Amino acid sequence: MTYSCASKNELNPFLSEFKTSFNAPPFDQIKIGHYEPAFIEGIRQQKAEIEAIASSKEKPTFENTIVALDNSGEILRRVGGVFFNLTEAETNDSLTALSVKMAPMLSEHNDNIYLNKALFKRVDTLYAQRKTLNLTREQERLLELIYKRFIRSGAALDEQKQARLREINKELSTLEIDFSNHVLNETNAYKLVISDKKDLSGLPAWLIQSAAEDAKAAGKEGKWVFSLQNSSRLPFLQYADNRELREQIYTAYINRANKGDKNDNKEILSKVVKLRLEKANLLGFDCYANFVLDENMAKNSTTVMDFLNKLWGYSIANAKKEAAELQAIMSRENKGQKLAAWDWWYYSEKLRQEKYNLNEEELKPYFKLEDVRDGAFAVAKKLYGITLTELKNVSVYHPDVKAFDVKDSDGKHLGLFYVDYFPRAGKRGGAWMNNYKDQHGDVRPVICNVGSFTKPSGDVPSLLTLDEVETLFHEFGHALHGLLTKCNYVGVSGTNVTRDFVELPSQIMEHWATEPTVLKMYAKNYKTGEIIPDSLIEKITKQKHFNQGFMTTELLAAAILDMELHNLKDANNFDILAFEKKAMDKIGLIPEIAPRYRCTYFNHIIGGYAAGYYSYLWANVLDADAFEAFKEHGIFDQATAKDFRSNVLEKGASEEPMVLYKRFRGAEPKLEPMLKNRGLQ
Structure with a gap:
């Protein structure tokens, strides 16, 4: 999407129902200048809708309060649906800058809804009467969820605590955007450039050709470029004979947003964890994990940790057996070398061929x-x-x-x-x-x-x-x-x-x-x-169960890391890397395996899976x-x-x-x- 300002006289497609087949977004008509006015108008209209509900002289009913609230904010849903999808799938500097600008405004607007005393009073009244309202199960469930959303948003807190909660929500909204942008920047910035053809030894022809095309696109014709995208990094680790280059690309991947530069996420994540804990405490929870899990199937951190620790015993035992098998192959081929994390994909592919006579290149x-x-x-x-x-x-x-x-x-x-x-x-x-x-x-x-x-x-x-x-x-x-x-x-x-x-x-x-x-x-x-x-x-x-010890262990390690971060009851003087090492040492994660996501690029726990990666x-x-x-x-x-x-x-x-x-x-x-x-x- 190229940058183009919409004039004041130009029709903004977000301000009315899309006039397209299937109500599809008219991407060919949407310009960068349409978003901000649509967000502002959407906020204005929903604010008026909320005020009309809250100030109504009519007795609260499911229709005039709960359904009206559920239906409010149509413009915001329309513009947000497009904007937030594109900031993940097809972003640019203009969209990124606008997302940072809009985040605190949208956070404040959301707080204005769920901290509205008159509105909450109507919802609270209906919730108290819910068993006598003759509601369907779906209606009763919607009422329960909306009531709980008000409570979890601080509607029952005093004004001083609500004011602090607003500040926390605003700060988190921008910190979380910065975190994700840093990961994207780091992923895009890294290029493993190969000039010597012998360093391509072991790589399949399709990967070599793709790397040559990426090099040409990057102005490095005649060379080969590999990136941190899974579709480039993983097959390189799987097939490249050059161990030093495997180590380079692996190390770059696991150290994203962790270099002390403008894209470093350590301080951001420390702030996020501390603010989340403070938010949980304000709302009556001892840690952020219990705040999150209170509305999930698991209900509390103890249940999740018991579940993860039970699985850990199964997975780490299998991972250690797999590591021993890989080490045996490595020792036969390279006397004296010890299996490292960047060797796992390479030797597991050899083991797959040895055990099952299957090369993944046969399948592709x-x-x-x-x-x-x-x-x-x-x-x-x-x-x-x-x-x-x-x-x-x-x-x-x-x-x-x-x-x-x-x-x-x-x-x-x-x-x-x-x-x-x-x-x-x-x-x-x-x-x-x-x-x-x-x-x-x-x-x-x-x-x-x-x-x-x-x-x-x-x-x-x-x-x-x-x-x-x-x-x-x-x-x-x-x-x-x-x-x-x-x-x-x-x-x-x-x-x-x-x-x-x-x-x-x-x-x-x-x-x-x-x-x-x-x-x-x-x-x-x-x-x-x-x-x-x-x-x-x-x-x-x-080969269905092949390498499952590794795959389950790296997934479990990330899930446990996420939970430990959000189980914290004191996040002061918090060192992210020291915490991560201590958490992984505690469960006995072997050095040949890293968590699927390390803290500084763990986008899931920023994008909705905090205390939820389990x-x-x-x-x-x-x-x-x-x-x-x-x-x-x-x-x-x-x-x-x-x-x-x-x-x-x-x-x-x-x-x-x-x-x-x-x-x-x-x-x-x-x-x-x-x-x-x-x-x-």
């Missing part, structure tokens, strides 16, 4: 991105009867983006779905799902999946690794949660569920990705069209147990799929998560399927 030709995407779509059709049809006449924000019309089995429109799969400088790393528009009533959603997968190179299309295949299915699972939702109110629709439940719909989709029947549906050689042979499927199945493992218990239902009756059993759709995917937060899960499964989940699925037992 069968995982053309478009085929994998269509495979995920085909699974959704077989399960739920839905179809996704590409649209060529819908405006998009980047040429890489594709748009799809999603229809139910009866032809009824379910939503608009964007996919944006390739890395670029304006996109933060990782993969995610977001809403441009929330579903409520007859309003259907606009959903996006964003990723940073291996991009096409020359005449070679985007060919995914097995991990990327599962990631695509994972994010599509989130999308289905957003697309199939069938709720009456924004506040409970789609993925507006507790953090430790939201990963169930995404992670259960991963199970289909490598089922033999499903692989036969989509995995075909991009050159010959040959369906993936049974011999390769057998190898994929046999959710992936918590939900893994749910998804492994839930998939057992499909295995018991058939992975495409229509009755089971209908139950999962109607009791989980359609329901949003209209019921307590465990109520929804038990309604689908008939009982609470068991841990054993998850341990078995990861090969930890």
